[in-house]
Amino acid sequence: MSPLETSQSVRFWRSRDELDATEEFQQFLRAEFPAPADVSIDRISRREMLRLMAASIAFAGFTGCTRGPAETIVPYVRAPEDFVPGRPLFFATAMPLGGFSTGVLVESHLGRPTKVEGNPDHPASLGATDVFAQASILTFYDPDRSSTVLHRGQISSWGTAAQALNDAVIAQRDQQGAGLRILTGRITSPTLADQIRSVLTTFPRARWHQYEAVTHANLHAGMRLAFGADGQARHRVDRADVIVSLESDFLGTGPAHLSATRQFASRRAPDGDQAMNRLYVVESTPSITGSMADHRLRLASRDVARTALALARAVEGHSGEPGNGGPSSHERAFIAAAAADLRQHRGTGLVIAGESQPPVVHALAHVMNASLDNAGSTVEYTGPVEADPSDDMQSLRELVADMQRGSVQLLLILGGNPAFDAPHDLRFGEQLSRVGLAVHQGLYADETAAACEWHIPEPHYLEAWGDTRAFDGTVSIVQPLIAPLYDSRSAHELLSILNGDQQRTGYDAVREYWSRQMAADEFADRWQRALNTGLISDTALPAQSLSAITSVDALAASIPAEPANGLELVFRPDPTIWDGRFANNGWLQELPKPLTKLTWDAAALVSPATAARLGLSNNDVVELTRADASVRAPVWVLPGQADESIAITFGYGHSRGGRIARNLGFNAYALRTSDAPWVADGLTVSKTSDHYQLVSTQHHFSMEGRDLIHFETLEEFRRRAGRQPPTEDAQSLYPPVAFPGHLWGMTIDLNTCIGCGACTVACQAENNIPVVGKEEVARGREMHWIRVDRYFGGDLNDPAFTHQPVPCMHCENAPCELVCPVGATVHSDEGINQMVYNRCVGTRYCSNNCPYKVRRFNFFQYADWTTPSLKGLRNPDVTVRSRGVMEKCTYCIQRINRAKIDAEVAERPLRDGDVVTACQAVCPSRAIVFGDLHDRDSRVATLRSDTRNYALLSELNTRTRTTYLARVRNAGAGVEGGNGVDRVS
């Protein structure tokens, strides 16, 4: 038995059904690949079947008799400089999301953007990207994007819209803009802020409002409460030995999550130069950060404040019971351990409060960080990055009040979809009818567009000029890669009209603003450099020292001592479609949500205990009622969810927008009110007799509960340090195969994989992987070449989480190759398990024989060959597959070949790092490493000889080229509970 196996004390499972081994689950597994007969509607007789087969075979021969169609080559009239056909160019730009940027390098094939990569020089990217940046390329080519100016829903023209807008602006001039309102999302763009300020100078009585559904109001209020000043905390996760998250999903969401993940992962090596960090997470609904926790306390969201207070008291050295209702012993142990750890690591601890927590929790976190000397070390404070760090909800409330009074004559909505995503108590959509002239600019003709008189298409960030700031203030110029596909106008251009300059383009606005900010003699140079590198150097905000103006005792007063009773309702942005803006993106819809593995839907997440109390099970439809609003939602029982706390994600339930977005899921905004945007009391849940089919991929491609996750504590890891890693069973009847050239291999570190799914979407973009739709996913037919399995470990109610990305293992003894009757899957002499589409006849034997379940079959013509706009999206270096063929991970063979050819043309050996697969490039935690195993110094070879290295199902002697590094949990000494793994029997 290998040393790792001896340490396996935890049972890992994927769902409650699997744990209970229910009949439905067994049936699902057996029907992994339903036979076509199950799918077809009418029964075909044997005789007819034979006849059809004979005809098919006969006709199949004729397809070979056709000659290829004549194709044309269309050269340029005047070739642009630097364009080499067949060679992509990369342009640095930045993707704004909720105002904050992620620096990206966008691949362009002859002027056609095809793939987004991270910009290594950009502080918010560091070379990685998230699912949104990866999928943004699909939004750009989305055929449902708004393409024309609409006037009351009818197609109109830009000229008439501009005229109407101009007339309204002129009318406002006389009254100093008393009736003029501008509503934007969160703005960090210096140019946009400057333009708005200039509008407000021209129209002193005009108002600018900001609203973002994922509001940062608590963050700002917390800063003001703690320091009496606006500002922003910047976390240096890499400097922290101990991190306590108070419901902060700092690894999964937020403007800095990519860099936080990179920094977090850099401290997760159990045998690295620096000590492994320890992460404590308190949260109500499982998040990516919670899934990485060494100790996780699941707690209703409204109770986190009390825990924060108890922690702050313990950190200060006070003991004592906070509140009569008092935390459980489990909770107390968690608090005591976290506090002791924080005190032990003065200056290298870090307390982070989540956006969903009230300002007092943020203030407590700031006070704790100050008293522990963490400020200045693991947390830095800067001035605000946002142009106006105001309270979104208050801002929107004021606007709605003005609208209600009828005093808004011209409302300019720049981006966003407030009629959909504003809290329902404000009734924003209805109030729009009281506005004199409402103009909406947006990517889609959505709910807000329908309620406004004018709708103007918004350009995608890949086709318009702009600028934006990263979480640390670094400015990036957003430069377009292509001329706008449609007749769209950017916010800069619309604001120029308000400023009385109809002709000014976005480019002029941005360039002119920056020419004013830089010395004239160096402007041209700096501008060029900014476009080249993707950021303007030295624009990060300097760290300041702030001193707290409050204390734990002062803050304690505002925390209710008694825990509230009844069910609480927790709101979260959807992990894949965010606040609803990506609802029409098929890649993001089909990407399984990191923790639930649900696709194409939202659900009400309930803990197993609460589900049992309420008599609920998966797919039951419940009616959630709060005050005067109610919503019908399907239930999903999620282990790790806090008891008496129901979490719903907003973003679904569009009534307008694109074809995909419409009528999918339920609208959680209908329950969200402006006074309780994140957590609400007074929820009643009533079970209905309805059922709704939720589709989760958590059972798909099951490997039948074999020993797939290697999980150990740091102590166990240290105890066996020095012992040999488990050797692969090399016994075989066949002589070993020599691989004289490269020996490609991949390692995936389970210890740093946060399960975000960026690899899945990156792979989809790189390899032209189609979207199949909810029904097909329900049949287990999703096409993702790399899936991320989520395992629960241990206790049903309070489990540990582990994520495991599974691409093709590229077995040296590949079971799939033996059973292919036509030789469509064969080995290359570099050890890659090749899939030859043109040989494949679709027997699916290979998939049946694959122990890892990584092969994907095109049951139907999934790839869209007809929609014109999608043709531009495809990676020209990868075949677009047709119906009836098997496909799977190729280790990004197009990238390998490119690197090999480049090296050979330059007559140099291939270096480690020359080949970077799409999943590796995107990974924020660098969990995926690819390279040549023959190269002893390569990173992948080093990791493969690590003592944590193990292969999946190595007992089958498949000799996989993809291997995993075991997950190590840095459990605190003397901590009872805090993670389900402790209590496993």
Added chain:
Amino acid sequence: MPQIFHRSTNTIARVTILGAVGIVAVVSVLLAIVFRADYMTDVRVIREQPVPFSHKHHVSGVGIDCRYCHTSVETSSFAGIPSTATCMTCHSEIWTGSPMLEPVRASLRTNEPLRWTRVHDLPDFVYFDHSIHLAKGIGCSTCHGRVDQMPIMWRENSLLMEWCLNCHRQPEQYVRPRSAVFQMDWVAPPNQLEAGRELVQTYHIRKLTDCYTCHR
């Protein structure tokens, strides 16, 4: 009991069986011939082009290097088709009034690109790269034939997979010194096999016959 089948049935059965085998064999051979026929592979089939461009005139007559027009042949997978502006560098000075060149002038005037019909058109699942072939000492004429003698472009070789593999399996028969890759009149020396083997060594040429070399 009388025989159910007549004697001749034996013969009929034999002929039928042999005939069936024979028909299959003949059809297979015919198909193999048809698939390799010039009609199917487009070898020496002349396609209609917007301008009857003569490589013969430009290469052997005027002496223009391949790379003057096919600029990216050494750096990219695609050799590159010259832009209208490239044509006009000369033709704004010479043959300025030629009616044959009117489409070229019209293209520059109207900014509408010329649309050439592809002569060397590989199937869409084949990913060919010009740069590596040149770097390994495979000359233009090895695949494209004596372009300098073609008044109108045609396909010299079938571009069938077996044709590609023929060289990928035995590169020593076709490889030439790198200095001669653009030389149209290069002919294999009598000791090609020997010289080729040496070049295979010096250029580190590997016999790449894995599927993923070309298909992905």
